[in-house]
Amino acid sequence: MRYKPLGDTGVQIPEVGFGTWLYKGDRSVIRRTLELDGPFIDTAESYRTENYVGQAIRGQREAYFIATKVSPENHRAADLVRSCDRSLARLGIDVIDLYQLHAPSPSIPIEETMEGMARVIKEGKVRFAGVSNFSVEQMKAADAALRDLSGGHRVVANQVLYSVFARGIEADLLPYCEENRVTVIGYSPLAQGRLGGELKNRPELSAALERAAAETGKTVAQALINWAVRSPWAVTIPATNRVERVDENYAASDWRLTDAQYAAINAAA
Ligand SMILES: NC(=O)c1ccc[n+]([C@@H]2O[C@H](COP(=O)([O-])OP(=O)(O)OC[C@H]3O[C@@H](n4cnc5c(N)ncnc54)[C@H](OP(=O)(O)O)[C@@H]3O)[C@@H](O)[C@H]2O)c1
Structure with missing residues (x-):
C-alpha cells in the first residue's frame, strides 16, 4: 500500500481507504483493511455506521486512521461539539483522526462552525479538520476561519x-x-x-479500461481505483461489504497505469 500526505500535517494515510456508507457491519471486512496495511476508515454521523466501525476496530484502535463527518444541520458551534461527542461514543474512541464538515451549510456561517471545530481540536477530541463537498472558495473561507479561531490549525482535506x-x-x-x-x-x-x-453505456471507455486491465494483469475495478489516485495529493475510499473485494480494491495500489494507458482512458472518458 502506498501512502500519501495528509495536508501539511506530516501524517501519511493510505492512498486506498475504506468507505462505510451502506456498510452492513461484517467486522472481518474492516479488519482486512488493517491486514492489507490500509486501515483508513471513512464514516459519517449520517451513515449510521459509526457503531459498526467502533465494533470492528475495538482493541486495535491505535492501528486505524478514523475519519468521520458532521452533518450540515449540526454546523452551529454547540451542535458540532455535541455531534462530535456522540460520534466518539458510537465509535468507542477518545479522538477522531479527521473530522469533516459533510457539506457546506446553506445558512450557518462558516466562522460559527469553525468555532466549534476549534473547540473540539483544543479539547483533544479531534486531531485534524477536513471538509467535504466544498468548492475552492468555500475551502478557502473554511481554512481562513479555522486558522483564525484555532491559532493556526488548517483544513487538511476535502472529500x-x-x-x-x-x-x-x-x-x-x-x-x-x-x-x-x-x-x-x-x-x-x-x-x-x-x-x-x-x-455498458460507454463502450469506448469500457474498452479502454479493459485494455489497461489486460495489459497490467489487473481488473477493471483496480484500473478505476488506480486512475483515481494518480495525483500525489489524491486518495480514494471505495466501499464494499465483501472481504474478497477489499483484497481486490487494495491491490489497486503499489503500481501505476502507464502514461499511455492513463491518456487512453481519459480520451475515452
Ligand atoms: N462525502 C460524501 O458526500 C460522500 C458521498 C458518497 C460516498 N462517500 C464515501 O465514499 C465511499 C465510497 O463511495 P460509494 O459507496 O458511493 O461508492 P463506490 O465505492 O464507488 O462503490 C461501492 C459499490 O461498488 C461495489 N464494489 C466494491 N468493490 C467492487 C469491485 N472490486 N468490483 C465491482 N464492484 C465493487 C460495492 O458492492 P459490494 O458491497 O457488493 O462489493 C458497492 O455497491 C462511501 O462509502 C462513503 O464513505 C462520501
Missing part, C-alpha cells in the same frame, strides 16, 4: 466526488489542492455500485 465518470474537480479543485498541499479524498471511485451500467 469530493472523483472518478473516471465524474471528473469535475479536475477543472479547479484538484489543481488548487495540489498547489496548496490539501489532500483530496475522492469518493465513489466505482460509480456507487452502478459500474456495470455505466460501462
Whole structure:
C-alpha cells in the first residue's frame, strides 16, 4: 500500500481507504483493511455506521486512521461539539483522526462552525479538520476561519466526488489542492455500485479500461481505483461489504497505469 500526505500535517494515510456508507457491519471486512496495511476508515454521523466501525476496530484502535463527518444541520458551534461527542461514543474512541464538515451549510456561517471545530481540536477530541463537498472558495473561507479561531490549525482535506465518470474537480479543485498541499479524498471511485451500467453505456471507455486491465494483469475495478489516485495529493475510499473485494480494491495500489494507458482512458472518458 502506498501512502500519501495528509495536508501539511506530516501524517501519511493510505492512498486506498475504506468507505462505510451502506456498510452492513461484517467486522472481518474492516479488519482486512488493517491486514492489507490500509486501515483508513471513512464514516459519517449520517451513515449510521459509526457503531459498526467502533465494533470492528475495538482493541486495535491505535492501528486505524478514523475519519468521520458532521452533518450540515449540526454546523452551529454547540451542535458540532455535541455531534462530535456522540460520534466518539458510537465509535468507542477518545479522538477522531479527521473530522469533516459533510457539506457546506446553506445558512450557518462558516466562522460559527469553525468555532466549534476549534473547540473540539483544543479539547483533544479531534486531531485534524477536513471538509467535504466544498468548492475552492468555500475551502478557502473554511481554512481562513479555522486558522483564525484555532491559532493556526488548517483544513487538511476535502472529500469530493472523483472518478473516471465524474471528473469535475479536475477543472479547479484538484489543481488548487495540489498547489496548496490539501489532500483530496475522492469518493465513489466505482460509480456507487452502478459500474456495470455505466460501462455498458460507454463502450469506448469500457474498452479502454479493459485494455489497461489486460495489459497490467489487473481488473477493471483496480484500473478505476488506480486512475483515481494518480495525483500525489489524491486518495480514494471505495466501499464494499465483501472481504474478497477489499483484497481486490487494495491491490489497486503499489503500481501505476502507464502514461499511455492513463491518456487512453481519459480520451475515452
Ligand atoms: N462525502 C460524501 O458526500 C460522500 C458521498 C458518497 C460516498 N462517500 C464515501 O465514499 C465511499 C465510497 O463511495 P460509494 O459507496 O458511493 O461508492 P463506490 O465505492 O464507488 O462503490 C461501492 C459499490 O461498488 C461495489 N464494489 C466494491 N468493490 C467492487 C469491485 N472490486 N468490483 C465491482 N464492484 C465493487 C460495492 O458492492 P459490494 O458491497 O457488493 O462489493 C458497492 O455497491 C462511501 O462509502 C462513503 O464513505 C462520501
